[in-house]
Amino acid sequence: RLSRDKADPGHRAPPCLPSLPVLGSLLQLAGHSELHTCFTGLQARYGCLYALRLGSEYLVVVNNHLHAREVLFKKGKEFAGRPHSVTSDLMSRGGKDIAFASYSPLWRFLRKLVHTALSMFGEGSVALQKIICREAEGLCEVLAATQGAPLAMAPELTRAVTNVVCSLCFNSSYRRGDPEFEAMLQYSQGIVDTVGKESLVDIFPWLQYFPNKDLAWLRQCVKARDELLQKKFTEHKEAFCSDSVSDLMDALLRAKLNMENNNSRLEPGLELTDDHLLMTVGDIFGAGVETTTTALKWAIIYMLHYPEVQRKIQEELDQQLGLERRPQLSDRQRLPYLEATISEVLRIRPVAPLLIPHVALVDSSIGDYVIPKGTHVIVNIWAIHHDQDEWDKPEEFNPGRFLDEKGQRIYSPTPSYMPFGSGIRTCLGEVLAKMELFLLLSWILQRFTLELPAHHPLPSLAGKFGIVLQATGFEVKAVPREPERAGP
Numbered sequence: 001r002l003s004r005d006k007a008d009p010g011h012r013a014p015p016c017l018p019s020l021p022v023l024g025s026l027l028q029l030a031g032h033s034e035l036h037t038c039f040t041g042l043q044a045r046y047g048c049l050y051a052l053r054l055g056s057e058y059l060v061v062v063n064n065h066l067h068a069r070e071v072l073f074k075k076g077k078e079f080a081g082r083p084h085s086v087t088s089d090l091m092s093r094g095g096k097d098i099a100f101a102s103y104s105p106l107w108r109f110l111r112k113l114v115h116t117a118l119s120m121f122g123e124g125s126v127a128l129q130k131i132i133c134r135e136a137e138g139l140c141e142v143l144a145a146t147q148g149a150p151l152a153m154a155p156e157l158t159r160a161v162t163n164v165v166c167s168l169c170f171n172s173s174y175r176r177g178d179p180e181f182e183a184m185l186q187y188s189q190g191i192v193d194t195v196g197k198e199s200l201v202d203i204f205p206w207l208q209y210f211p212n213k214d215l216a217w218l219r220q221c222v223k224a225r226d227e228l229l230q231k232k233f234t235e236h237k238e239a240f241c242s243d244s245v246s247d248l249m250d251a252l253l254r255a256k257l258n259m260e261n262n263n264s265r266l267e268p269g270l271e272l273t274d275d276h277l278l279m280t281v282g283d284i285f286g287a288g289v290e291t292t293t294t295a296l297k298w299a300i301i302y303m304l305h306y307p308e309v310q311r312k313i314q315e316e317l318d319q320q321l322g323l324e325r326r327p328q329l330s331d332r333q334r335l336p337y338l339e340a341t342i343s344e345v346l347r348i349r350p351v352a353p354l355l356i357p358h359v360a361l362v363d364s365s366i367g368d369y370v371i372p373k374g375t376h377v378i379v380n381i382w383a384i385h386h387d388q389d390e391w392d393k394p395e396e397f398n399p400g401r402f403l404d405e406k407g408q409r410i411y412s413p414t415p416s417y418m419p420f421g422s423g424i425r426t427c428l429g430e431v432l433a434k435m436e437l438f439l440l441l442s443w444i445l446q447r448f449t450l451e452l453p454a455h456h457p458l459p460s461l462a463g464k465f466g467i468v469l470q471a472t473g474f475e476v477k478a479v480p481r482e483p484e485r486a487g488p
């Protein structure tokens with residue numbers, strides 16, 4: 001389906017959706033709340049790479065893995081920019097974080113710093129495994145206490161994942177019912193509901209000067225988030241000791257103090273301000289909690305739809321570990337079916353179906369098409385993960401596609417798989433997220449069978465497009481497996 005016309009490479013503009021003055025191509029998208037499926041459907045008419053205009057912005061949508069790899073990997077630096085929008089600027093104080101920051105030495109510095117901190121306090125270390133297992137145990141206790149009564153899983157999953165991120169960022173965690181945690185849940189939901197919907201105010205920035213309910217709610221949620229971040233920041237500053245750095249906030253503070261003491265700057269005019277520290281930690285929260293929780297929700301929803309998959313995971317757990325020994329990260333190799341199921345969940349319901357938009361920093365090209373500097377590039381992971389040329393029956397949930405004939409794990413059966421993006425702006429938390437998904441799911445499924453409570457309809461498999469592909473709320477009945485029933 002890629003253009004074979006090599007006569008004039010890089011000199012053709014991509015096919016463009018019809019566009020009106022001021023509105024651009026907005027009418028073509030009107031009535032489609034699910035942008036990822038709308039963009040996928042438009043391929044039938046415009047091909048796998050096409051352009052559109054939204055307000056004054058020129059956007060290109062990439063629906064194919066070859067073009068996606070060119071943008072993210074091969075020409076990663078050329079497409080490493082991020083667009084400014086009213087909502088993302090509000091969230092990140094004008095890009096003073098990592099995810100919404102422009103490609104710059106400061107972005108690179110912060111990314112490296114967070115990467116080092118995550119590996120120091122977590123990834124690969126026993127410390128993180130302990131933290132996640134503590135949360136997994138807490139989750140199992142909550143499930144056991146329900147004694148088979150229906151339980152809304154979402155808040156429990158969010159608390160477990162929040163506590164992991166909290167431990168990494170602040171070296172602290174929340175108990176059930178903690179008012180600070182409840183407030184955090186509320187503002188996080190508010191942010192998810194309002195950011196990333198390609199809302200009109202991002203297309204027509206001047207709308208921010210008119211009364212706007214969504215924007216007012218987002219401002220309130222961001223204010224609540226910032227107050228909490230500021231509180232943690234002040235506590236950390238007061239207790240700071242450069243010899244005992246035990247979390248991300250401390251690591252950022254130390255970097256800032258080192259810079260000030262050495263009077264070193266990254267580049268003239270670029271300095272690490274308090275805003276950068278706060279927004280970077282806010283970013284790890286924003287990017288780290290909602291994404292992993294969403295993937296967990298989808299995994300459990302698919303377990304309810306496909307009890308035979310759940311059974312196979314449990315058989316594998318029983319065979320490899322039995323019912324008593326709790327799974328550890330070192331067991332991942334021995335549990336390929338569970339790992340394949342997690343991969344399949346991330347394929348069929350990619351958490352970030354359109355990634356985060358990229359921006360062309362220079363005049364460039366994708367395939368045969370010319371892409372001017374400033375173009376917003378949307379990589380449609382949904383289309384890539386559902387591409388019929390790459391996946392057999394892509395709509396079918398089938399963990400088996402990530403296993404070979406011997407039942408061994410295949411990490412990527414086709415290059416058309418990139419749930420965490422790829423290249424220079426690839427997800428910073430991939431390793432952490434995979435650890436959480438593995439440990440939390442294996443601990444739950446070793447001890448409980450998750451069932452649909454009587455008379456409850458199966459939760460919808462249709463996601464709601466937003467900053468993440470949201471799953472609808474649902475309840476489960478957790479039926480203890482044998483040793484739980486028998487007691488310790």
Ligand code: HEM
Pocket residue numbers: 072098099100111283284287288289291292295351352355356357419420421422424425426427428429430432433
């Ligand atoms: C299942 C869980 C997760 C998924 C599916 C996921 C996916 C993604 C995707 C698709 C991107 C955008 C890549 C791009 O624009 O090219 C991204 C960016 C990012 N993710 Fe994740 N993510 C997950 C968990 C996490 C966690 C746990 C953290 C932090 C601890 C995290 C931190 C980030 C950051 C900081 C960025 C921005 C990177 C940049 O712009 O340089 N993510 N993630």
